[in-house]
Amino acid sequence: MFRYFEDLVDPYTDYVEEDRPSPKLWDVFVAYSQPFKKLFAATAFLSVIVAAVEVGLISYMGRVVDILSGDPGQVWSEHGFELVLAAIFILTFRPLVQILDVLLLNNAVMPNFGTLIRWRAHKHVLRQSVGWFENDFAGRIANRIMQTPPAAGEVVFQVFDAITFSLAYLVGAAILLMAADPLLLIPLAIWFALYALLVRWTVKRVGPASQAASDARSTVTGRVVDSYTNIHSVKMFAHHDNELTYAKEAIEETRRTFAYEMRLYTIMDAALVILNGLLIVGVVGWAIYLWMTGVTSVGAVAAATALTLRLNAMTGWIMWALTTFFRQLGVVAEGMETIAQPIDLVDDPDAKPLDFKGGEIKLRELSHHYGRGAGGLDKINLTIRPGEKIGLIGRSGAGKSTLVKLLLRFYDTESGQILVDGQDIAKVTQDSLRLKIGMVQQDSALLHRSVRDNILYGRPDATEAEMLAAAQQAQAHEFIEDLTDPKGRSGYDAHVGERGVKLSGGQRQRVTLARVILKDAPILVLDEATSALDSEVEAAIQKTLYGMMEGKTVIAIAHRLSTIAQMDRILVMDQGRIVEEGTHSALLAQGGLYAQFWARQSGGFLNPEAAE
Numbered sequence: 001m002f003r004y005f006e007d008l009v010d011p012y013t014d015y016v017e018e019d020r021p022s023p024k025l026w027d028v029f030v031a032y033s034q035p036f037k038k039l040f041a042a043t044a045f046l047s048v049i050v051a052a053v054e055v056g057l058i059s060y061m062g063r064v065v066d067i068l069s070g071d072p073g074q075v076w077s078e079h080g081f082e083l084v085l086a087a088i089f090i091l092t093f094r095p096l097v098q099i100l101d102v103l104l105l106n107n108a109v110m111p112n113f114g115t116l117i118r119w120r121a122h123k124h125v126l127r128q129s130v131g132w133f134e135n136d137f138a139g140r141i142a143n144r145i146m147q148t149p150p151a152a153g154e155v156v157f158q159v160f161d162a163i164t165f166s167l168a169y170l171v172g173a174a175i176l177l178m179a180a181d182p183l184l185l186i187p188l189a190i191w192f193a194l195y196a197l198l199v200r201w202t203v204k205r206v207g208p209a210s211q212a213a214s215d216a217r218s219t220v221t222g223r224v225v226d227s228y229t230n231i232h233s234v235k236m237f238a239h240h241d242n243e244l245t246y247a248k249e250a251i252e253e254t255r256r257t258f259a260y261e262m263r264l265y266t267i268m269d270a271a272l273v274i275l276n277g278l279l280i281v282g283v284v285g286w287a288i289y290l291w292m293t294g295v296t297s298v299g300a301v302a303a304a305t306a307l308t309l310r311l312n313a314m315t316g317w318i319m320w321a322l323t324t325f326f327r328q329l330g331v332v333a334e335g336m337e338t339i340a341q342p343i344d345l346v347d348d349p350d351a352k353p354l355d356f357k358g359g360e361i362k363l364r365e366l367s368h369h370y371g372r373g374a375g376g377l378d379k380i381n382l383t384i385r386p387g388e389k390i391g392l393i394g395r396s397g398a399g400k401s402t403l404v405k406l407l408l409r410f411y412d413t414e415s416g417q418i419l420v421d422g423q424d425i426a427k428v429t430q431d432s433l434r435l436k437i438g439m440v441q442q443d444s445a446l447l448h449r450s451v452r453d454n455i456l457y458g459r460p461d462a463t464e465a466e467m468l469a470a471a472q473q474a475q476a477h478e479f480i481e482d483l484t485d486p487k488g489r490s491g492y493d494a495h496v497g498e499r500g501v502k503l504s505g506g507q508r509q510r511v512t513l514a515r516v517i518l519k520d521a522p523i524l525v526l527d528e529a530t531s532a533l534d535s536e537v538e539a540a541i542q543k544t545l546y547g548m549m550e551g552k553t554v555i556a557i558a559h560r561l562s563t564i565a566q567m568d569r570i571l572v573m574d575q576g577r578i579v580e581e582g583t584h585s586a587l588l589a590q591g592g593l594y595a596q597f598w599a600r601q602s603g604g605f606l607n608p609e610a611a612e
Contacts, residue, residue, distance in 0.1 A: 052168060449495060
């Protein structure tokens with residue numbers, strides 16, 4: 001039975017992805033609610049029926065009081081059949097409707113609505129550019145992805161469990177009191193007006209207060225995750241106390257914002273107690289007066305009393321539901337600041353897969369300054385022939401990494417073009433471009449998965465034999481076989497920890513190399529590929545790298561000039577421009593910047609801060 005209701009909506013159903021989703025909450029909920037339209041309608045209808053049944057039951061209890069006010073000996077003979085039917089209704093239809101209402105809300109809506117939002121939000125965020133991620137905390141992004149779906153689910157829950165039910169209940173109560181005597185509506189109407197003012201006052205303040213508290217919690221998460229992610233630096237520089245102070249500032253702001261939010265609830269509760277007292281005295285007192293003057297029956301008084309006491313019990317729940325509703329809306333609104341951000345780096349509407357031929361790369365008047373007007377690259381013109389091996393050197397900030405990021409289209413160029421085999425990379429699909437480029441970075445971060453999963457990331461459809469061969473080529477097979485993790489997994493099944501923290505720098509680099517070897521892309525980018533390796537392993541890896549380069553177009557960034565001395569051509573960058581190019585011997589003969597770097601090397605490394 002549960003499975004039937006849980007499968008009424010597929011949270012992973014296909015949908016049209018938007019690059020620039022609306023940031024408006026209403027538009028967001030409408031978009032996410034499309035697969036649930038019929039389910040929401042059925043849930044709302046059942047919620048109204050449940051409320052009507054509850055009001056009707058209270059009304060009938062008033063009739064029972066009137067029946068019992070007559071001759072006890074005549075009650076069963078005159079009303080027995082009616083009472084039996086009422087009992088059957090209470091034992092069958094009433095629980096059936098309520099159970100069905102609960103099944104739709106708890107088992108069909110709640111698990112699937114939050115899942116749908118989390119899935120689509122994660123899918124949207126994954127499409128963001130590298131630059132977008134570089135401008136935010138990973139912890140804060142993850143926190144918003146995780147906290148927004150349950151908050152949105154709570155909003156939907158309160159709409160159908162409390163708001164729809166309470167509105168229907170209030171309408172039913174008004175009808176019941178009016179049937180007893182229209183004058184009974186006067187104290188109810190006065191109470192409702194005051195109650196509405198209290199709700200308005202509370203909601204107006206709770207929404208912003210809740211969003212401030214949610215934003216403060218996200219800041220705490222971001223700072224805490226930042227400390228944990230960089231725990232090696234924290235320990236190495238003995239900054240334990242500084243990190244505590246840094247976190248305490250955010251934690252204290254969270255406490256302050258939450259305390260303010262709780263003040264609002266205290267004021268609300270105090271006002272509610274006073275209002276409910278007025279409701280009970282007004283409605284029940286007036287009903288007793290009407291009975292004393294012979295206008296209404298004792299059963300009507302009993303029904304009005306029961307209804308008023310029920311409303312008294314409900315008002316706190318309704319108010320809490322409403323404040324929860326708007327508080328969670330605040331959380332959703334804060335989450336939408338991340339989840340609904342537009343995706344600026346997208347494929348061209350007419351983009352086609354890259355038609356790879358030989359791997360010729362052309363840069364035409366290429367400039368990129370990260371929107372600052374300075375730094376980055378400045379009017380670069382360059383042609384790299386198919387299969388040519390290029391070495392790239394320069395001081396820190398010269399533009400080397402920017403060039404590589406633009407080639408991979410992690411950023412769109414501010415001006416100029418990059419062509420691969422004559423095709424503007426802005427006009428081909430991003431995935432087809434990146435599938436043709438293998439890159440080994442200086443920062444060899446790994447996924448917190450098994451070694452096998454990390455290597456197969458290069459080509460998921462590779463066979464076990466191909467994966468093992470790549471690991472052996474990268475001089476990684478031997479140490480991998482000796483690995484174990486805390487859960488007892490070993491060898492290629494051992495997990496490497498967050499960002500590969502359980503491996504040494506050299507081990508991580510070799511696993512990264514294995515991944516790129518397995519990918520076997522025709523364009524190869526090496527960014528300090530052997531910087532984390534010891535001399536003995538580096539010598540073996542260098543041989544592997546030269547083998548990898550065979551038949552590929554290669555761009556190798558290095559500070560250790562000896563590692564690129566054998567390249568077909570070496571480019572020297574400075575302040576965003578290519579200032580020298582040629583072979584190793586030709587550049588030495590020029591006596592320019594490259595020659596100065598070579599002369600100033602210490603142990604084979606470029607001193608990137610060396611003065612000209």
